Amino acid sequence: MNKTGTKRIETPRLILRPFVPEDAEAMYRNWASDPAVTEFLTWPPHGSVEATRLLLADWCPRYAGGDYFQWAIELRELGEAVGSIAAVKLNESVGAAELGYCLGRAWWGRGLMPEALGAVLDYLFDEVGLQRVAACHDARNPRSGRVMEKAGMRLEGTWRQAGRNNRGVCDEVWHAMLRADREGKERL
Numbered sequence: 001m002n003k004t005g006t007k008r009i010e011t012p013r014l015i016l017r018p019f020v021p022e023d024a025e026a027m028y029r030n031w032a033s034d035p036a037v038t039e040f041l042t043w044p045p046h047g048s049v050e051a052t053r054l055l056l057a058d059w060c061p062r063y064a065g066g067d068y069f070q071w072a073i074e075l076r077e078l079g080e081a082v083g084s085i086a087a088v089k090l091n092e093s094v095g096a097a098e099l100g101y102c103l104g105r106a107w108w109g110r111g112l113m114p115e116a117l118g119a120v121l122d123y124l125f126d127e128v129g130l131q132r133v134a135a136c137h138d139a140r141n142p143r144s145g146r147v148m149e150k151a152g153m154r155l156e157g158t159w160r161q162a163g164r165n166n167r168g169v170c171d172e173v174w175h176a177m178l179r180a181d182r183e184g185k186e187r188l
């Protein structure tokens with residue numbers, strides 16, 4: 001695994017970049033305070049911008065390590081962060097990561113997260129050199145499964161009652177992409 005960390009990635013509509021402390025207001029306003037965004041996530045909506053500031057104060061110093069992958073999703077047309085995408089778990093000995101993501105409600109349904117996820121998958125395979133990238137969603141949150149499908153991840157199966165989020169215990173539906181899947185795709 002190459003410890004290249006959270007490098008800036010550009011896509012047609014988005015800039016994926018490390019968070020900075022100054023993102024706190026936009027993060028709080030655009031997604032972190034919204035219970036509709038956190039419905040299927042493991043953290044409660046932030047009650048004040050101070051909670052967002054404290055979180056960013058924890059995240060930002062971690063970028064120095066090179067093995068921390070946490071992108072702010074900045075919408076070019078707005079010039080503000082509207083969501084995040086991150087490796088929530090890394091297994092260096094396997095060369096595997098698990099991703100998590102969220103986007104402000106005002107920007108749902110425009111294909112923005114598939115655009116971000118596709119770019120992050122490219123980065124994790126091509127620059128970091130991972131072998132496997134996986135993600136799971138609550139079975140009651142199929143729109144997240146659509147994001148994974150659109151980015152080319154393959155359905156692996158359901159772990160019944162394996163997780164807990166703000167809706168309680170949940171069935172986790174897993175998708176993944178392997179390096180070998182991409183090599184196969186490129187040959188088609």
Ligand SMILES: CC(C)(COP(=O)(O)OP(=O)(O)OC[C@H]1O[C@@H](n2cnc3c(N)ncnc32)[C@H](O)[C@@H]1OP(=O)(O)O)[C@@H](O)C(=O)NCCC(=O)NCCS
Nearest residue numbers: 037040101102103108109110111112113136137143144146
């Ligand atoms: C899941 C999420 C990332 C989708 O991102 P997105 O950029 O809106 O993704 P897309 O535009 O590709 O839409 C994906 C699916 O969501 C559904 N959808 C789109 N807009 C919607 C809306 N306004 N309300 C409800 N569902 C919607 C559609 O089924 C769509 O699939 P389709 O394109 O085949 O019709 C976003 O809704 C989100 O951040 N939700 C809250 C956090 C979350 O659930 N994160 C994932 C945890 S595993």
